[in-house]
Amino acid sequence: MTQQPGSGFGPDLAEVFGPSQQDGGPELIQLLTPEGERVEHPEFSFGVGMSPEEEAEVVRGFYRDMVLTRRIDTEATALQRHGELGIWAQLLGQEAAQIGAGRALRPQDHVFPTYREHGVAWCKGVDPLDLLGLFRGVDQGAWDPEENHFGLYTIVIGAQTLHATGYAMGMQRDGVVGTGDPDRDAAVIAHFGDGASSQGDVNEAFIFAASYNAPVVFFCQNNQWAISEPIERQTRIPLYQRALGFGFPGVRVDGNDVLATYAVTQAALQRARDGQGPTFVEAYTYRMGAHTTTDDPTRYRLSDDVEHWKLKDPIARVEVYLKRNGLADDAFFETVKDEAHELGVRLREGCKALPDPSPLGIFDHVYAEMPEELAAQRDGFAAYLDSFEGEAVR
Amino acid sequence: MTQKITLAKGLNMGLRKAMENDPKVLIMGEDVGKLGGVFRITDGLQKDFGEDRVIDSPLAESGIVGTAVGMALRGYRPVVEIQFDGFVYPAYDQIVCQVAKMRFRSQGRSKMPIVIRIPFGGGIGAVEHHSESPEAQFAHTPGLKVVACSNPVDGYWMMQQAIASDDPVIFLEPKRQYHADKAELDESATPDPLFASRVVRQGSDVTVLAYGPMVKICMKAAEAAAGEGKSLEVIDLRTLSPLDMGPVLESVRRTGRAVVAHEAHVNLGLGAEVAARITEQCFYSLEAPVLRVGGFDTPYPPSRIEEDFLPDLDRVLDAVDRSLAF
Numbered sequence: 001m002t003q004q005p006g007s008g009f010g011p012d013l014a015e016v017f018g019p020s021q022q023d024g025g026p027e028l029i030q031l032l033t034p035e036g037e038r039v040e041h042p043e044f045s046f047g048v049g050m051s052p053e054e055e056a057e058v059v060r061g062f063y064r065d066m067v068l069t070r071r072i073d074t075e076a077t078a079l080q081r082h083g084e085l086g087i088w089a090q091l092l093g094q095e096a097a098q099i100g101a102g103r104a105l106r107p108q109d110h111v112f113p114t115y116r117e118h119g120v121a122w123c124k125g126v127d128p129l130d131l132l133g134l135f136r137g138v139d140q141g142a143w144d145p146e147e148n149h150f151g152l153y154t155i156v157i158g159a160q161t162l163h164a165t166g167y168a169m170g171m172q173r174d175g176v177v178g179t180g181d182p183d184r185d186a187a188v189i190a191h192f193g194d195g196a197s198s199q200g201d202v203n204e205a206f207i208f209a210a211s212y213n214a215p216v217v218f219f220c221q222n223n224q225w226a227i228s229e230p231i232e233r234q235t236r237i238p239l240y241q242r243a244l245g246f247g248f249p250g251v252r253v254d255g256n257d258v259l260a261t262y263a264v265t266q267a268a269l270q271r272a273r274d275g276q277g278p279t280f281v282e283a284y285t286y287r288m289g290a291h292t293t294t295d296d297p298t299r300y301r302l303s304d305d306v307e308h309w310k311l312k313d314p315i316a317r318v319e320v321y322l323k324r325n326g327l328a329d330d331a332f333f334e335t336v337k338d339e340a341h342e343l344g345v346r347l348r349e350g351c352k353a354l355p356d357p358s359p360l361g362i363f364d365h366v367y368a369e370m371p372e373e374l375a376a377q378r379d380g381f382a383a384y385l386d387s388f389e390g391e392a393v394r
Numbered sequence: 395m396t397q398k399i400t401l402a403k404g405l406n407m408g409l410r411k412a413m414e415n416d417p418k419v420l421i422m423g424e425d426v427g428k429l430g431g432v433f434r435i436t437d438g439l440q441k442d443f444g445e446d447r448v449i450d451s452p453l454a455e456s457g458i459v460g461t462a463v464g465m466a467l468r469g470y471r472p473v474v475e476i477q478f479d480g481f482v483y484p485a486y487d488q489i490v491c492q493v494a495k496m497r498f499r500s501q502g503r504s505k506m507p508i509v510i511r512i513p514f515g516g517g518i519g520a521v522e523h524h525s526e527s528p529e530a531q532f533a534h535t536p537g538l539k540v541v542a543c544s545n546p547v548d549g550y551w552m553m554q555q556a557i558a559s560d561d562p563v564i565f566l567e568p569k570r571q572y573h574a575d576k577a578e579l580d581e582s583a584t585p586d587p588l589f590a591s592r593v594v595r596q597g598s599d600v601t602v603l604a605y606g607p608m609v610k611i612c613m614k615a616a617e618a619a620a621g622e623g624k625s626l627e628v629i630d631l632r633t634l635s636p637l638d639m640g641p642v643l644e645s646v647r648r649t650g651r652a653v654v655a656h657e658a659h660v661n662l663g664l665g666a667e668v669a670a671r672i673t674e675q676c677f678y679s680l681e682a683p684v685l686r687v688g689g690f691d692t693p694y695p696p697s698r699i700e701e702d703f704l705p706d707l708d709r710v711l712d713a714v715d716r717s718l719a720f
Contacts, residue, residue: 112464139501140498140499140500141499141500141501142501144503145467145500145503145504146503151467152499152500152504156487156491156492159460159487159488159491159492161460162456162457162459162460162461162463162464162488163460163461163463163464163467163492164464165457165460165461165464166460166461166462166463166464166465166466166467166468166472167464167465167467167468168464169461169464169465170464170465170467170468170469170470171468172446173420173446173470174468200454200456200484201456201457201460201487201488204452204454204456204457204460205457205460205461207452207454207457208451208452208454208457208461211452364501364502365497365498365500365501365502366497366498366536366537367497367537367539367561368497368505368559368560368561369559369560369561371539371589371635371636372636373636373637373639374636
């Protein structure tokens with residue numbers, strides 16, 4: 001139901017927002033079309049300050065990143081099908097959103113990911129093999145969050161947006177915001193999805209970030225689906241427009257356009273580093289795969305929609321662009337293909353070789369200072385394991 | 395040099411000392427700044443340490459704890475105030491899923507030196523959601539430590555020790571004691587460890603176990619019992635997770651009888667765990683089952699009848715008599 005114009009409650013919202021906009025609507029920031037054509041945008045541009053050679057080099061880098069990220073994803077999906085992983089959260093179709101955002105980061109910028117940020121992890125130098133441990137069930141995060149400035153994957157939807165905001169508040173207190181020194185000034189990026197936008201924590205994170213002007217970019221990959229629930233179940237207005245209600249800017253970028261995502265995220269991160277506060281970036285994309293390997297999207301969505309989004313593939317458009325403009329030769333594409341193959345082999349073999357944790361490791365790192373009672377439980381369990389004759393069980 | 399202080403003052407002084415000793419200590423919560431907190435526990439701290447270190451937060455408990463997690467990851471030691479016990483539940487997910495588990499899931503790489511202060515318990519005539527005792531919900535969660543102070547001197551020392559701990563600590567403050575009694579504080583004394591229970595009155599007939607607001611009541615009960623020739627040993631548990639059972643077991647082996655008292659609901663409360671441990675470890679010393687005295691298994695009632703809900707001196711003595719008569 002929409003209210004009548006002139007009712008005293010403002011304009012007819014159906015007129016303001018129009019019908020459901022499958023392609024992101026006119027506000028979508030795009031610099032590279034699905035057909036591989038560069039287009040201009042009045043406020044955001046890619047390649048400023050770069051020579052044509054440098055620019056081509058960066059775009060080739062994006063292409064390589066996206067191909068390798070997709071390979072991580074397909075390899076992990078296959079590993080799950082082979083029973084080597086318990087579950088895998090696929091990113092298929094979201095490579096540009098993640099590589100564009102990930103490559104906009106400086107080393108000192110800190111990432112708070114969901115469980116699907118495999119491409120951002122790649123950009124931050126996290127070994128993709130380390131990502132598999134969580135999904136194989138041998139650990140709950142094998143990388144050091146401070147070493148690469150990439151936090152642990154967060155399973156509880158949206159909880160990490162508050163951590164990101166608090167971390168950004170810490171940066172403010174550390175004096176690494178708005179100093180003008182590009183090697184010093186830092187920002188935080190909080191990743192989340194369209195489903196998480198309904199969580200209280202995400203909305204509280206917006207409020208805290210706005211209130212303290214925290215240097216955080218809220219990067220929402222709107223992939224249209226929260227498991228089986230379409231975006232219409234989460235919101236009645238375009239997500240990026242919510243930011244205004246919290247008092248900071250929001251933009252919608254073509255999340256399948258790596259150039260636009262890079263340009264927009266870089267600008268948002270720079271605002272944050274400069275001390276101008278939070279920004280909401282809605283990367284408009286599509287979850288081409290299932291929610292996870294346990295999901296069956298044929299039960300709730302039309303294959304026509306998937307076919308429609310296949311035409312917007314984030315990698316294909318860059319490939320067309322590079323080839324059509326003579327910015328990459330066959331040898332380049334062959335090299336990337338070979339690299340992807342090698343990465344796949346390494347992940348396949350490495351995953352199977354990941355050791356199971358020791359049963360007594362259950363007791364490690366619960367506390368900085370282990371209580372006596374827990375130590376007694378551990379010792380009792382050790383004695384119990386030792387009581388089995390024959391094969392060693394620990 | 396000694397001075398007479400209330401619990402509110404002891405906590406305030408403890409916070410101040412911790413902030414002086416470590417620039418990474420931050421305070422955050424609702425109304426903790428200019429107002430000094432609704433109970434004035436943070437009185438004067440923002441004036442002296444600035445708005446960057448004593449932070450008035452938006453009214454969102456999950457936000458308070460969630461951002462504290464981020465600050466801790468950045469190397470800070472946040473002390474957050476939950477204004478009242480009944481308001482902690484919006485932050486429950488962040489406390490249980492994030493604060494409690496971060497060290498474990500990061501294989502020890504990420505520390506959570508966070509103190510979550512919660513004024514708890516009833517007896518102040520408050521409206522609903524202002525008088526609850528949620529300690530068991532946190533004591534049941536691995537990764538958290540839970541302590542309850544009962545007096546001004548402990549308030550001063552335990553606050554500093556909790557802030558210095560690299561583990562997250564749920565710090566329960568008996569709100570009806572904030573301004574009730576004064577005690578002599580000697581800042582040059584050596585405090586007991588944080589995670590230690592303490593015999594606060596020696597006796598030989600029944601061991602009475604309490605923490606937070608019930609310590610004072612059990613001490614009065616012991617006094618009254620002494621008039622009738624019954625000798626009660628009172629132990630202030632102080633730490634609820636981990637429990638420090640050493641002094642408890644030692645005492646029960648002597649008395650053969652134990653009564654556990656808390657304001658929280660009896661069903662699955664701390665008393666149940668204490669009773670189980672005593673039974674497991676002192677079975678042949680027991681002359682009677684361990685008895686529990688606590689709030690009824692009902693929601694906290696309207697304040698005009700809260701005295702009927704709360705265990706008082708007589709209900710403690712009734713349990714003592716039942717134990718002795720067993």
